[in-house]
Amino acid sequence: MMRKTLLTLLFLGLIVQVSAQQPGEDEFGAWYMYFGTNKVSERFSVHTEAQFRFYETTSNFNQLLLRTGLNYHINPNAIATAGYGFISTDGTFFEVPGERNSREHRIFQQFILKNKVWEFLFEHRYRLEQRFINVLDITSDPEQEVNRTEHRGRYRLQVTLPLTDTFFLNFYDELFINLQDDLFGQNRLYGALGIHITENSSVQFGYLRNQFANAVFDRWQIGIFFNPDLRGVFKKKANPAP
Template sequence: MRKVLGFLLLFFALAQMSAQQTGENELGAWYMYFGTNKISKRFSLHTEAQFRYYETTSNFNQLLLRTGLNYHINPNAIATLGYGFIETDGIFQDSPSEANSKENRIFQQFILKNKVWEFLFEHRYRLEQRFIEARDITSDPEIDLSRTEHRARYRIQMTLPLTNTFFLNFYDELFINLQDDLFGQNRLYGALGINITENSSIQFGYLRNQFANAVFDRLQIGFFYNPDLRSVFKKKKVQKSD
């Protein structure tokens, strides 16, 4: 009986150590910037930067830089072709500063918007082609884990204005792998938003990021800035003509 009890205690201790290694029990944070920069009647530029940490202010996890060209079919429909660079440290505990993967990503996206009473809905459909360069720095750096993966994502987002300044924002996003296991992850998000100016806002939120074998809790601070750059482009054209 003592041997069985000892084995069970050892098993649960190892399981707890494994959970800690992934950072699953830690409250992490994502600090984010998003921009939609209008350059003409139909076109705008998407700009984005995200800094993700296993803990709220330390222990780097991921850097994500993304940009794209948006085509505004109408005020409620937007098509995007874009590119992203992602650098990831997949080890929770302090490790060499060398990140263990770098990714170049191409994506295609389509957004549909609609309004129901006071609720603003947004449906985002995205396809991603992921070119991942990776090595296992924990055991053998010579082992090449580079690969190409394809993924589909669908996000439904709902925004509820409270006043001219404050609003609530919620979304749920499903990630579907187009190879191997179908389920990739699911992100459930809720936030309080504040309109700073006519074209800028900030959101303070919480994200529950669920994978097949782990769930991560993340605080989020997102800054959104959507300037109209058409006047800048007009000035440049005028200067060239002069």
């Protein structure tokens, strides 16, 4: 218990320290998120995700992200995924310098490895993305739409520490690497307090420090995780009652 208390205090101190650094704008933004992983067979599950991102805590909508994917569970600690994402961005507040509104269709491939060290649960996520972007370029005169294709790699190290049967801490750092032009894309440092609501659902209240090459953005996050097992539903459909 003493070790968990010390780790909790260290975690909170880290959040205070990084949030005190100079942001890219004066206001804290917020991301409201939903994540679902639903087993449909012994080896396969479906990932669903929706994120609503605001430039300020409850106003000035910035971005909508919808993502889905098919997971193949190699074993309990290894998962391969292929999926698709749609991202609509309102860049009115110059989140991305030189651009305004954009729409993106994204294909991704992902591999997750999990392991446990003492009480710490580690998750390594490797992701490749092919991004097909339509953007309104305001650097041109007159303004014009530009289509471009970009490729990106991402690596996320996530650590989860259970505190009790109900409460846990979650931390991750994720590095984005561009596979064209400038190598560094962004880095996301995240910490949260999580609460298990039921066996298959939880909520996380966290802080994200989103660092780009020339700006840092502070974001509060509320994430809802809902992971019901749907194998029984599909089994009933496959074997209807006589």
